[in-house]
Amino acid sequence: MAELMNPDTWYIADAMPPELKTKAHVVLITSPKRSTYKELEKRGARMLHMPPWSLEELQDCRSKLGLPVSEAFVKKCFEYGGGVARPSLLQSGGAAAAFDEDVDRLLGQLGRAVDTTSVSQVRAALADVAAQDRGPEASHRVIHIMTDGSYSVRQLVFASRWVAERFMAKAAVEDEQGLVSLVNGSTGTFRGLMHEAWMHRTLPKGGEFTIAPVKLTGGTMKLVREADCTLKLPPCKEAVFEEVVELAGGRCEEGVYYKPASARFPLVDSLLHVGGVVNLFQMTVDLNKPVDFAALEGLLGDLGLTSQQEARLIFVVPEDIYPNFELTMKTDGSRQKQASPTAPALGSAPAAVPELGPAPALVTRPKLCIMRAPRAQVGVRALSA
Structure with missing residues (x-):
C-alpha cells in the first residue's frame, strides 16, 4: 500500500504483528503477548502500558453510550474483576434474576482463572514481564498491569481484593510455603494487596x-x-x-x-x-x-x-x-x-509547631x-x- 510508505501516515495494528516495511508511524495495540510485539520492540519502539479502567471511567462510558447495563452491575463487576471493560459493560438484562446470573457467571470465570494460576506463575510474572506473557490466558484475569502517569512504568497487581483473597486461600492449601515466600518478598503496590489479604486471614x-x-x-x-x-x-x-x-x-x-x-x-x-x-x-x-x-x-x-x-x-x-x-x-x-x-538529635532546636x-x-x-x-x-x- 502506498499509504504505508508515506511518513505522514499513522499505521495502527490491532492485536497482530504490524508490517515493518513502512515509513509510517506504527502504533501497535495488543495484549501483553510478546510474540505479537517482539519484532517492533527490537526496533526500539517505545512501549506504553494501558492500565485497567477506573470505576468512574466505566460508569462514564456506560452512561454516555447509553448501554443497557445497570450502574450496580458495573460496580459489582469492578469490585470482583477489576477495571476490565468487556465483562463490566455486558449485562443480559435488567431483571434481578439476570443480574444475579451475570454476577455468578463472572465469579465462576474468575474462580476458574484463580484455580489455574499458581504461586510460581505469579512470582515469575512479578520478576519478568516475559514470564507473564508466557503464562496461561487465565492469569490475565488474575494479574493486571498498573502504571504511572508516564504509562511507561509497569507494575503488576491482583485484579481485585476478591481475587487476591481467593488466590491466597487456594495457595494456603496447595503451596503454603510458596505463599508465605510471596507475601514476605513482595514489594510496591503488589505488597499492599498481599499485606491486606494476609491480615484479613490473620x-x-x-x-x-x-x-x-x-x-x-x-x-x-x-x-x-x-x-x-x-x-x-x-x-x-x-x-x-x-x-x-x-x-x-x-x-x-x-x-x-x-x-x-x-x-x-x-x-x-x-x-x-x-x-x-x-x-x-x-x-x-x-x-x-x-x-x-x-x-x-x-x-x-x-x-x-x-x-x-x-x-x-x-x-x-x-x-x-x-x-x-x-x-x-x-x-x-x-x-x-x-x-x-x-527523637530529635541532641542540641538541635525543636521545630516550631503552629497553633491550631x-x-x-x-x-x-x-x-x-x-x-x-x-x-x-x-x-x-x-x-x-
Missing part, C-alpha cells in the same frame, strides 16, 4: 499483637507515639457488609470480624467489636499515613457510636515498617508530620494505635506479634 484467628498507642496532646494537635504494649484479640467469626448502616444501632456484634464488600470503602479495611471496644483496622505498607479526624467522626456517627463508647483506629503495618511508621495530622487540607518514633487551637473532641474519637504485623509464617494459626 486477624480473625486472634492472638497477641504488639501495638503502639498514639495520643493527641494539649491544645496543639500534636500526636505522640507511646511505648509498645500488647493487644489480645480472640478468634472470631467473619462477615461481609455492603453499607455501614448495616452495622449501626448495635448491629455490630461482639466477636465478629466485619469486612466491607468493596475495597473502595473509605477510611477502614475492617472492623472488630470486642471487649466493648470497636476496633477499626486500616492496613498499609506506606511509611506514613494521614489521619482525617473529621471523616472518622462521621464514620463513628454512621455506626451509631455514642461519645461514651470506645473506638480505636489501628494502622496495621509490616514489622519492617513498624519502627519508623509515622502518622500525620490532616487539618484544613494540610498535613503536619507527627508521631515520629525518632484546642480540639478536645479529637483526643478520644477514636483512639489511635499502630500495630506490628509479623512476617508470614507456615502453619501459624493464632499469632503472637
Whole structure:
C-alpha cells in the first residue's frame, strides 16, 4: 500500500504483528503477548502500558453510550474483576434474576482463572514481564498491569481484593510455603494487596499483637507515639457488609470480624467489636499515613457510636515498617508530620509547631494505635506479634 510508505501516515495494528516495511508511524495495540510485539520492540519502539479502567471511567462510558447495563452491575463487576471493560459493560438484562446470573457467571470465570494460576506463575510474572506473557490466558484475569502517569512504568497487581483473597486461600492449601515466600518478598503496590489479604486471614484467628498507642496532646494537635504494649484479640467469626448502616444501632456484634464488600470503602479495611471496644483496622505498607479526624467522626456517627463508647483506629503495618511508621495530622487540607518514633538529635532546636487551637473532641474519637504485623509464617494459626 502506498499509504504505508508515506511518513505522514499513522499505521495502527490491532492485536497482530504490524508490517515493518513502512515509513509510517506504527502504533501497535495488543495484549501483553510478546510474540505479537517482539519484532517492533527490537526496533526500539517505545512501549506504553494501558492500565485497567477506573470505576468512574466505566460508569462514564456506560452512561454516555447509553448501554443497557445497570450502574450496580458495573460496580459489582469492578469490585470482583477489576477495571476490565468487556465483562463490566455486558449485562443480559435488567431483571434481578439476570443480574444475579451475570454476577455468578463472572465469579465462576474468575474462580476458574484463580484455580489455574499458581504461586510460581505469579512470582515469575512479578520478576519478568516475559514470564507473564508466557503464562496461561487465565492469569490475565488474575494479574493486571498498573502504571504511572508516564504509562511507561509497569507494575503488576491482583485484579481485585476478591481475587487476591481467593488466590491466597487456594495457595494456603496447595503451596503454603510458596505463599508465605510471596507475601514476605513482595514489594510496591503488589505488597499492599498481599499485606491486606494476609491480615484479613490473620486477624480473625486472634492472638497477641504488639501495638503502639498514639495520643493527641494539649491544645496543639500534636500526636505522640507511646511505648509498645500488647493487644489480645480472640478468634472470631467473619462477615461481609455492603453499607455501614448495616452495622449501626448495635448491629455490630461482639466477636465478629466485619469486612466491607468493596475495597473502595473509605477510611477502614475492617472492623472488630470486642471487649466493648470497636476496633477499626486500616492496613498499609506506606511509611506514613494521614489521619482525617473529621471523616472518622462521621464514620463513628454512621455506626451509631455514642461519645461514651470506645473506638480505636489501628494502622496495621509490616514489622519492617513498624519502627519508623509515622502518622500525620490532616487539618484544613494540610498535613503536619507527627508521631515520629525518632527523637530529635541532641542540641538541635525543636521545630516550631503552629497553633491550631484546642480540639478536645479529637483526643478520644477514636483512639489511635499502630500495630506490628509479623512476617508470614507456615502453619501459624493464632499469632503472637
